[in-house]
Amino acid sequence: MHASGTSTRVLHLTWSTFGVGTYTTAAWERSAYWEAKRSGRAERPPVDLGGLEQFAPPGFKAFLERAKASGELLKEYAFEHVRRERFPERPSRWRCIYTLTPGTSEQHALEVLSRMGFVVGARPLVELELHDDRAFPACSRWLDCNGRAPSEMEDAAAAYWRGEGEPDELLYEGRFSVVRVVVSSV
Numbered sequence: 001m002h003a004s005g006t007s008t009r010v011l012h013l014t015w016s017t018f019g020v021g022t023y024t025t026a027a028w029e030r031s032a033y034w035e036a037k038r039s040g041r042a043e044r045p046p047v048d049l050g051g052l053e054q055f056a057p058p059g060f061k062a063f064l065e066r067a068k069a070s071g072e073l074l075k076e077y078a079f080e081h082v083r084r085e086r087f088p089e090r091p092s093r094w095r096c097i098y099t100l101t102p103g104t105s106e107q108h109a110l111e112v113l114s115r116m117g118f119v120v121g122a123r124p125l126v127e128l129e130l131h132d133d134r135a136f137p138a139c140s141r142w143l144d145c146n147g148r149a150p151s152e153m154e155d156a157a158a159a160y161w162r163g164e165g166e167p168d169e170l171l172y173e174g175r176f177s178v179v180r181v182v183v184s185s186v
Contacts, residue, residue: 010099010101010102010104010170010172011126012126013113013124013125015123020180022178024175026172071147075145080092082154090136095173099130100112101167101170109182124182124184127181129179131177132174134172135173136172138167138168138170139167141165142159142160145157
């Protein structure tokens, strides 16, 4: 990954069917994850009404699920807009693969992915070897801005792209290979 000839290994929860030994490039028009999000097929934790289900009108929970998905899309559009306008050198969230930061242990990876709302085991967790330098470490906590005013969402996006906070994800565009499967999907 670097001029010295060394490479970087990271963990990645994949939306693709990469097998061990796969060598490919992340720089799609739109990544499989982004397409799943855009089409509503992305796995999301269900909306929790906190015991108030009995008071909710019919279809209310489904309405909230759709609103949550729409909020996710709005946030991604806002983050991409800020990136294009102010940080065009950063990898696009639409085109890249997301990995955990280098050095993340398998146990910590499972905890972080669970906190992010991913169902661990629904998708394989693989170890990748990155072969290029187009990577950006980011703090995913800035992504917790759904439902905020547009100006607050834009502020969160700018902080994200400036690299503020403790990085827990790596956005990567470039060549990579699959080294091993850490957790298979069920």
